[in-house]
Amino acid sequence: MSSSAVPGGARTLAKRRNAKDKASSTPNSARSAGANGSSAAMLKLFTDEADGLNVDPLVVLFLSVGFIFSVIALHVIAKITGKLTA
Amino acid sequence: MPIINVPHHPSTSISSPTNQKYHTMAKFRLLDLVKPFQHGLPEIENPVSKAHLSFDDRMLYSIGIAIFFVFSQLPIYSVTSVNSDPFYQFRPLFAAERGTLDEFGLLPIITAGFFWQFLSGFRLINVNFNVKSDRGYFQSLQKLTAIFLGGVYAFALVFLTDYYNPTSKFAGAIDYNISSTTADAVVNVSSNIGEKFLIWFQLFVYNFLLTMIVEILDKDYGFTSGSLFLIGANVSVTFMTGVIDFTTIKTGKGYEYRGVFIQLFIIVKNAFGSLFSSSSKSNFFYEIVHLFNRSSLVNLKQVLFGVIAATLLFYLQAFHQAVPIKSKQIKTQAQSYPVKLFFNGALPIIFAYSVLFNLKIFSYVSYKFLNFTTLGSSLIAIVIAQFESSSSLVQSIIKLIVGEFSSDSFNPTFSKAYQTSGIASYFQAPTSFTGAILNPINTVVYSASLAGLIMFFALSWTKMSGSSGKDVADFFSKQNITILGKRDANVAHYFNKIINNACISGGLILAALAVIFDFLGCQGLPTALVVSILIIFNFLESFFTELQQSGGSSLYNTAFGGQDKLFGQ
Structure with missing residues (x-):
């Protein structure tokens, strides 16, 4: 009986909150990941080093x-x- | 602008096991599409280090590329004449010159950038920006899309419409006289595939090279974003040649000077001349009104509103809210951190215009394709044959979706095509003030859509460009900085509020300016000037930061610094 947690309650809420935090904290652009991408007033497309024909x-x-x-x-x-x- | 150098969560950096799992997941990602192409795609080498590339070098790259860009707007080879222009409103802003290699200007590149950055910003595609290879794939995806879109637009315009009138044979028949009425140059449009391919090839190769050039500027060889820099350079040149240019061009009215001020000077001179002689008569007021409204060249109205817009922007761009900040470790006086009114710079207008430009291309090409090519009209015939009982209904539905274009009957060299029916015509700027009043639905829909696009952009872009309140707060907490009189927990919330307010109010001002200029029939030039002024202020900001950091080692620094620098040593 005690092996499976009861659905709902505080623990589920905490889990949900954690998942939400994790989703919102993964960067969604190059600059928010700390690289050199588009900023607030600047559209930059090509700032990273991709391997291609140099x-x-x-x-x-x-x-x-x-x-x-x-x-x-x-x-x-x-x-x-x-x-x-x- | 805060530059955050540390990833938010070290646990998701490259070597972590979670990432390995992420990579080997069997789930297909859109980003994987680009992998086969990546090794063939040209990639500009990064400068070895920032110190490796001196300030002077970057200056040379910027100036050289700007000059190249302005001079590269030459007519496409093997085009006899160009049909009336449906994209006149967007040309100044996207550096898209009619009938030249720059037919679409920077539109493919900007569209590709906004498209993918919005998709990843809303997490609609799966990109892990913490991983370097993923950022590389994302960049290649944008580049590939920019090159591909350039090819698609050129293909649509060359092969699906009668926009270009190609020569009937490779040499000889090209008419170089810009003022010709081209009545004799009309050739059978469907037959000359070779010439059409040549036109397409030139447009495609030029767009490819332009993409690479934007990449050069984006990668620290220049001072700011490559696409924005080129827009700024082009608008400056267009505006200055519109004001002062001594060349004459034959328009519907006769020979006119391209430069508005030059033409104005000539008109005033003639009026004075006619005061003192009885033989020559000049119709002064007619000439002035014509100069105000001429649609063939840059007119006085555009220049006047451009100057008003520029003055207003010079005043408004300094507006900011100063947030008092203070270091937690060292006891110093409070400093101020400015949040600008135009927090997003010129990007909201560029975004809104790029959406409308794409819509325009789509409706123009589908209209021409369905009505003027054999393939398109047979397609319509097939559809009508399917619904035999209600062919008129099908036809009116097609008309509603695709719309119709009609061109004004001025000199064909300068004629413009306006959308007269269909849903998309409501998203077209009214051509004049009276037009805006007489067609209120169009006026309301157009201004609402422009304002809506700008608002949408202003509210979502900060979150996806690493400049939201949370990012600023993270930066501050890393640097041990607080806002005076705020607890640490409230900093993010506080900045979110300020930045959102700045984005919304700045965006609304830009939207209002753009809508007003469109209603007055300015055809995009003052709006482009507003955009370029914002771009140039951004450029100057980073330019002078770099200048100071280069520490007087630059030739230009001594040139700007004046006498004390030259003789003081």
Whole structure:
């Protein structure tokens, strides 16, 4: 009879409270876990170190400038050939 | 802003057995979806240490990226002309320039960020932020979504609508004259898949590179959040070119200066000229009214309200509630901990606008797809064939859900598309003050939804960004700080109250400003200016903190510091 606890009562309430505390104390964002994420007035998406294809920031910048210049070059080529054929 | 470096509960750190159990649980997590992609996804290297990257380097990265971003808004190759613009309201805020590589600007990145951070914030997806690998997966998930969304938006706009008129062959037919009426440039839309793919490819690659650039700035190479920094830079440039720009453009009225002040100067000059000569006549008042209301370029109304908004924001952004705090260990004078009125900065408006922008894209694409493509109209035909008895009912239901767009009949280079029917049209900003009065349901629904979105954001964001009253109280108890005249147990409650009040009142002010500017027909520019001013104040805050921490070793510090720094040594 005494082996199983009677349902309800103070112990269940305490258990529930504990579970609730635990749920609300696990962090729900990177910053509340102590890492460097979005803050109150700032939206940050990429602040952690994930393992992926590591790239130097300068490489990305040069690639982007290269991409922009290729689009410009296409425009220029189109304009020149357009002038020649027309 | 409190930066909490210690996890709340050491028992849940990486090595604990509970975590092992958590990891090997057979339950499928959404986060696992990203694992196969992670190793192929490019990842910007973190700076080796913060000391490794000097203040000057970070300055160079920020300025270089801002310049790159502004210059990269060039027209897409192989687009002859662009159809009337349905997204005009959101363009200034998201740096989305019509017909350029920046067609959606920062929308995919911001949408991806808000989407996943809200899902994890409300604990709808299972992420253990205490574990480093989980944070990595979460970041990769956001990045993947941003790149994917960019591709999806571009696909929808290029292949499902007739928004772009591509060239019929790769070279030659591109019309570079911005003022052309493009009547001869209309080509068969469905036939040129190759050109369409080229347009899609450019948009996709640009969005991919932009995501990486935002990552560079987010990762301590810049001073603040990457996406917000780019928004601030773009709005500043848009506004300044709208005020002072000497280039002329042919609009429906003839040649006009892009810069409002330049055009105003010309009008005044002409009016003075006509005073003294009998031959030339200038219609002064007509010109001024036109300058106030021109919809093709930035108009005087937008600039005036922008200046008013800027002045108001300069005044309001200093508002804060000072909480007196005191160390428990050392006897010092009480210091004050400020809780700002705009506690969430510009984020509430950006959130609300990003939701409305996504809604707009969805309704525009579905309208165009169902009405103007063979696939879409055959889909409708199939649905109608299913309910043969009530085809008109089906059609009106589709019309209600999808809505209709109609474009104004101005110069096609500048024409805009307005939603005229359907449920989603109620979430569209009224185009003018008279429009707001004549269509009260639209006015009420729009302002209520904008205010509701902003309130929703203000009330929930602090809890999911580690800046709620409880977090501040935890930080204080770790630093042995108390509020004067409060017991330790009450600190969290007290801060919760103050921060909630600040969020709600700050959010309501921003909502009111945005709604008022929309009702006056300002098409988003003053709202974007409000946002960018808040962003820039945030930026300056962290900028000057860094400047002081770099301790005068910076070139810029000597430049800003003036003569005593240069000659005092």
